[in-house]
Structures are given as structure tokens and as C-alpha cells.
Amino acid sequence: xxxxxxxxxxxxxxxxxxxxxxxxxxxxxxAPGRQPDELDAxxxxxxxxxxxxRTDRGVRTTALLxxxxxxxxxxxxxxxxxxxxxxxxxxxxxxxxxxxxARLRYFAALDPGxxxxxxxxxxxxxxxxxSLGPVAAIVPWNFPLQLASAKFAxxxxxxxxxxxxxxxxxxxxxxxxxxxxxxxxxxDVLTIxxxxxxxxARLASHPGIRHVTFTGSIPTGRAVAAGAVASLxxxxxxxxxxxxxxxxxxxxxxxxxxxxxxxxxxxCGQVCMxxxxxxxxxxIYADVxxxxxxxxxxxxxxxxLEPDTELGPVNNMPQLARVERCTAQAxxxxxxxxxxxxxxxxxxxxxxxxxxxxxxxxxxxxxxEQFGPVLPVLPYRSLDEAVEAANGTRxxxxxxxxxxDLDRAEAVADRLECGTAWINHHAELSLAQxxxxxxxxxxxxxGGPWGLYGNLRPFVVHRPEGT
Ligand code: NAD
Numbered sequence: 001x002x003x004x005x006x007x008x009x010x011x012x013x014x015x016x017x018x019x020x021x022x023x024x025x026x027x028x029x030x031a032p033g034r035q036p037d038e039l040d041a042x043x044x045x046x047x048x049x050x051x052x053x054r055t056d057r058g059v060r061t062t063a064l065l066x067x068x069x070x071x072x073x074x075x076x077x078x079x080x081x082x083x084x085x086x087x088x089x090x091x092x093x094x095x096x097x098x099x100x101x102a103r104l105r106y107f108a109a110l111d112p113g114x115x116x117x118x119x120x121x122x123x124x125x126x127x128x129x130x131s132l133g134p135v136a137a138i139v140p141w142n143f144p145l146q147l148a149s150a151k152f153a154x155x156x157x158x159x160x161x162x163x164x165x166x167x168x169x170x171x172x173x174x175x176x177x178x179x180x181x182x183x184x185x186x187x188d189v190l191t192i193x194x195x196x197x198x199x200x201a202r203l204a205s206h207p208g209i210r211h212v213t214f215t216g217s218i219p220t221g222r223a224v225a226a227g228a229v230a231s232l233x234x235x236x237x238x239x240x241x242x243x244x245x246x247x248x249x250x251x252x253x254x255x256x257x258x259x260x261x262x263x264x265x266x267x268c269g270q271v272c273m274x275x276x277x278x279x280x281x282x283x284i285y286a287d288v289x290x291x292x293x294x295x296x297x298x299x300x301x302x303x304x305l306e307p308d309t310e311l312g313p314v315n316n317m318p319q320l321a322r323v324e325r326c327t328a329q330a331x332x333x334x335x336x337x338x339x340x341x342x343x344x345x346x347x348x349x350x351x352x353x354x355x356x357x358x359x360x361x362x363x364x365x366x367x368x369e370q371f372g373p374v375l376p377v378l379p380y381r382s383l384d385e386a387v388e389a390a391n392g393t394r395x396x397x398x399x400x401x402x403x404x405d406l407d408r409a410e411a412v413a414d415r416l417e418c419g420t421a422w423i424n425h426h427a428e429l430s431l432a433q434x435x436x437x438x439x440x441x442x443x444x445x446x447g448g449p450w451g452l453y454g455n456l457r458p459f460v461v462h463r464p465e466g467t
Contacts, residue, residue, distance in 0.1 A: 017168050017194055022087040022313040023303035023348045029085075031171035034195040036202035039163075042191055043208035046134035046161040049188035054131045054159035057111070064108035064157060067184035068101040074180040078145070082173035083304040086144060087312035087349070088267055090304055093173075100149040100177070106431045107157035110452050122465040129456040131159030132234065133210035136203045138224065140216045141167035141315050142270040142371075144174050147238075150435075150446060151213045152190055158455035160211070163191045165200050169316050200224075207231045211455060214238070215272075217369075218440050225443070236444035236454055238272070239437060240369045241397030244390035245275040245426060246412060248383075248403030253284060256402050256424060257291035263400070263426035265299070265353055268312055269373040270319070273398040273420070273427040277366055278377040279386045285379040289338050289357045292377065296339035296353035303348075313349040314372055320349040323372030326365040327354060330376065335359040340374070361389065369395065383412065391417045396438035400426040 017031040053060065071078075079093035086093070117125035137151035144166050152162045166174040171194035178192040193199060200220075204212045205227030211234040214224045221237040228235045245260060247253075264275040280288040304312040314320040324343055331341065340354030351373050359366055359376040366376050380386040390399055399416035402424050403409040413421040419436040422428065429435060435447035444454055 017171055017196070019085050019169075019172055020316070021084055021348075022315050023084075023305070023350075025317070025348050029172055031175060031194045034193045034199060036195075036199050039193070039199070039202055039206055040208075042163055042193060043134055043206050045188040046163050046191060047208055049186060050131070050133055050159075050161045053156075053161055053186060053189050057159070060157060060159065061108045063184050063186075064104050064153070067181045068104035068108070070180050070184050071097060071104065071177065072101045074176070078173050078176050078180070080305065081176055082145065082170075083312075085170050085172050086141060086304075087315050088304050089309050089312055090307075092267065093304070096143055096146045100145045100153075103146075103149045103153040103431060107153040107452060110157060110449060112158070112449075112452055112456055117460070123462050124465050125460060125462045128459045128461065129158075129453070130459045132455060132457055133160060134208055135160045135162045135211045135213060135455065136206065136209045137162055137164040138200050138204060138212070138214045138216065139164070139166055141169040142267060142272070144170040145177055147215050148174055148177070150451070151215070154446075154451040155211070155213070155455045156185075156190065158452055160455055161189050161191075163193060163203060163209070165193050165195075165203055168194065168196050201227055204228055205230050209233050211236070213444075213446075213454075221443075234444075234454075236442075236446060238435070238442050238446060239397075239440060240371075240395060241272045241274075241437065241441050242276045242367075242369050242393050242395035243273055243398045243400070243418070243426065244277045244279060244393075244416075245400045245402060246386050246390055246416075247278065247280045247284070247288060248401065248405070248409060248412065249281050249283065250404040250408075251284070251402045252404060253287045253291050257288075257295060259425055260402065261292055261295040264375045265296075265311060265373055266427075268314055268351075269323075269375070270315060270371055271427060273429075274371075275375065275400065275426050276370060277390075278375060279380050279389060280377060281386075282379040282381055285377070289355060289377050292375065293338035293355045296355050299353050301344065301350055301353065311353055311373060314351055315349070317349060319372060320351060323351050323370060323374055326368070326370045326372075327351075327356070327374050330356050330359050330363045330365040330374075333360045333363040335363065335365075335376070338377075367393065387412065387415050391415075394440045397441040398422070398427060400424075 082093040112129040135155040215238040302309040340352030344350035354374040400422040
């Protein structure tokens with residue numbers, strides 16, 4: 001199965017993007033459809049703006065803090081738009097906006113000041129961190145603002161300028177965010193370009209871009225990396241995941257079931273680091289399946305704008321088709337739907353929250369990234385078998401271990417081949433931590449000071465001691 005590209009259903013007409021509401025499947029707004037040949041001028045302006053922006057860290061800090069305040073103040077305007085185009089419950093849109101503001105503040109406060117180098121020679125050496133130039137940020141539709149800010153906040157704090165391309169499925173909240181931030185920043189320091197492919201491909205391979213920072217699927221990540229070879233610019237890739245949750249024999253099923261369920265189903269399962277496979281000891285397998293199925297059956301599914309909604313629609317039609325395909329294949333392979341198992345019979349892109357039991361381990365819902373509200377639960381007999389299955393994938397974003405004996409759980413977590421491992425929870429990330437996928441899940445490190453240095457280059461000055 002290949003990862004679905006997202007540029008096939010959001011429509012264009014006369015240089016405009018048509019934006020659909022996933023809760024109805026109907027068009028409700030338009031956004032500019034920028035043409036690839038417009039990028040030369042955009043990147044040139046970003047380059048010109050960089051000359052001033054890179055010079056004074058104090059000015060940048062003040063501007064980014066002002067931007068954070070403006071984003072927070074605009075939350076009530078941005079959140080409904082984000083929910084409308086993305087589908088997530090309104091409270092989650094507000095959380096995404098709060099995270100965006102927090103990230104601007106976090107990176108505004110990081111100081112990559114000069115660092116002396118001492119190696120015993122009579123030379124005084126100093127590392128001074130320098131910005132790179134215009135950065136291209138390309139992001140998907142699942143967390144349009146949060147993922148964009150994970151790119152532009154460190155890049156801008158480091159003194160670069162940014163050209164940001166959101167997904168054609170979710171351009172609107174990003175454009176509004178950009179206009180809110182624009183009041184706090186000099187012109188052309190942050191530019192948002194919306195449009196269909198090959199806009200992203202052209203941006204990623206543009207000779208004026210010095211760093212391409214991309215979040216999205218593995219196949220597109222490969223294309224982005226190949227495109228960036230032309231300019232030999234830096235590339236950071238945050239790609240797909242197929243995170244496993246390994247439950248241990250001593251896990252208290254009822255105690256962890258809510259947390260485990262939402263680690264898989266938050267944002268309708270459209271989270272790179274969602275739990276995408278559960279491995280449960282054979283002895284408690286039936287209890288785990290039933291506990292998760294109960295939660296799936298009682299989850300309130302609806303439009304993200306309705307106050308009681310816990311789970312919104314899948315964001316777009318190709319993604320819904322992918323989720324349906326994975327589920328149908330698993331059922332054809334012999335799996336049993338302990339809850340859900342089908343698309344909902346109503347307008348919009350709704351899929352019932354689905355728990356799949358007795359899934360063959362080679363079914364695509366286990367081996368690939370479903371990226372939707374469907375969770376396979378697999379039994380295991382020995383812990384070694386579970387760890388081997390958890391690691392037996394080309395993905396390596398996150399993983400988790402669930403149990404009562406925390407030392408034992410941590411020893412198992414230590415064996416997981418991924419960038420972040422949690423015990424008794426999943427996908428909770430601190431702004432200060434490094435975020436890096438292993439294997440095909442990513443290249444480079446984002447988050448924390450590592451994210452800042454990923455947008456800087458070392459410049460070393462040597463001078464003889466005592467002069
Ligand atoms: P996608 O790869 O189809 O698209 C991502 C972005 O790239 C979009 O803006 C798209 O328009 C653009 N794009 C498409 N083709 C391009 C090309 N040839 N060159 C440059 N840009 C191009 O991904 P998606 O379907 O939007 O998002 C879902 C994927 O993103 C999942 O695989 C998910 O795991 C991954 N993801 C990863 C992380 C992470 O941090 N690791 C976070 C969120 C999502």
C-alpha cells in the first residue's frame with residue numbers, strides 16, 4: 001500500500017484552492033492557488049528580508065514574543081476556521097493555537113550565544129552561530145498550525161526567513177495565522193504560499209532555499225530530499241510513524257484503557273505519533289480488546305464545531321478511502337471488528353472508531369500507517385516476540401510500554417527502536433525535547449535547542465592567544 005498523496009481532491013479553479021469542510025464534504029471557502037513560477041520572487045524577497053532579520057537577536061526576540069501574544073489573542077478567530085477545514089474538535093484547535101504561541105515564546109528565549117573552544121593550543125577559538133538564509137517549511141493537514149510553528153519558530157528565532165507551504169486541504173487557518181503574525185514581524189520574514197503541486201516540489205528544490213524542513217509522508221519526504229539535492233541545501237524530514245504500544249502482563253487494563261484509547265484516536269487517529277498497533281499478552285488479550293471496544297462504542301463522533309464531539313471526521317476523501325481500504329483488507333484477511341469497522345452513513349468523511357481483533361500480523365493495517373480511527377490489537381506469547389514485532393517495521397517514530405512495574409516497563413522501553421519511548425502514556429512531547437524519528441521516520445532533529453541548531457551553522461573564528 002502506498003501513502004495517499006493529498007493534492008487530488010481539494011480543487012483549484014482560476015488559480016484558487018477550493019477548501020472543503022470534512023464534516024459535510026462541501027466547499028465552504030477558497031484560498032489563493034499560487035503558481036510555482038511565483039516562487040522566484042517570493043524567495044528573492046525572503047532573501048532580502050533575511051539581511052535585516054539576521055542581524056539583531058534582541059529585535060527578533062521582541063518580535064517573536066509579540067507574535068506569540070497576537071496568536072493567543074486571535075485564538076477565538078483562528079480556532080473555528082481550523083476546525084472547519086481540518087475537522088478536529090474546537091477544544092483541540094484552541095490547544096493547537098496555544099501550542100503555537102508557546103513554541104514562539106520557547107524559541108524566542110533560546111540563546112545560541114558564542115561558545116569558546118578550548119583544546120590546549122595557544123589559540124583562542126570561538127564558535128559563533130550563524131543563520132542559513134531562506135528556509136522552506138512544508139507541512140501536512142493533520143496539525144496545520146502546530147507543525148508549521150514547529151518549523152517557523154526555531155527558524156525565525158535563529159535569524160532565518162521562512163516560506164511556509166501548508167497542505168492544500170488546510171490553507172485557511174495558516175493564512176489567518178500568518179496575517180496575525182505579520183503585524184509583529186518585518187515584511188517578508190514569514191511568507192505563506194498556498195497552492196497545489198508542484199508548488200511544494202518547486203519550493204523544496206528552489207536554489208535560493210538553504211534549508212528545507214518537511215513534515216509529511218515517507219514517499220513525499222523522499223521526493224523532497226531528492227529535489228533539495230539540486231541546491232545542496234540542508235534537509236530535515238519528519239515523516240510517518242507506525243508506533244506500537246506494548247502492554248505488559250501486570251498492566252491494569254481498566255486503569256490505562258482511556259489513555260491508551262485516546263493515544264490512538266486523538267485527532268481521529270491522524271497523528272504521526274498515534275498508537276497505531278497494540279500488542280497485548282495473550283492471557284489478557286480479550287480484556288484489552290473489550291476495554292478499547294467499549295471506549296470506541298461510546299465515543300461521540302460528530303462535527304468538531306458541536307460542543308459534545310469527541311472525535312471529528314477524517315480530514316479528506318483520499319484519507320478516508322485509505323482508512324476504509326485498510327479496514328476492509330484486514331476484515332478480508334480474517335480480522336474481527338470488535339467495534340466499528342465501517343464508514344458512517346452520513347454526509348462528510350466520518351468513519352466509526354474501529355477496534356480490530358485477530359488481525360494477521362502481515363495485514364496492511366498492521367504493517368503500514370493507517371492514519372485514521374482504526375486500531376489493530378494483536379496478542380503475543382513472549383515479551384521477546386512482542387518487542388520483535390514492535391521493532392519489525394521500517395518506521396521508527398515513537399513507542400510505548402504499559403505496565404505497573406515501572407522499572408520493568410522502562411527496561412522494555414529501552415529496547416524499542418524509535419526516537420521517543422513512553423511508559424504508560426504516548427505522544428506527549430515537551431517543547432524542550434529532541435524530536436527525531438529513526439529508520440524511515442525521519443532525518444535530522446527538531447525540538448528543543450536541537451531544533452534551533454538545526455537552523456544554524458557554526459562559524460568558527462581562531463586568533464592567537466594574548467593578541
Ligand atoms: P504528504 O506527504 O502527502 O504532504 C505533506 C505536504 O507536502 C503537503 O503540504 C503537500 O502538499 C506537500 N507535497 C506533496 N507532494 C510534494 C512534493 N512532491 N514536494 C514537496 N511537497 C509536496 O502528507 P499528508 O498526507 O499531508 O500528511 C500525512 C503524513 O504526514 C503521514 O504520513 C504522517 O505520519 C506524516 N506526519 C509526520 C509527522 C512527524 O512529525 N513525523 C507529523 C505529522 C504528520
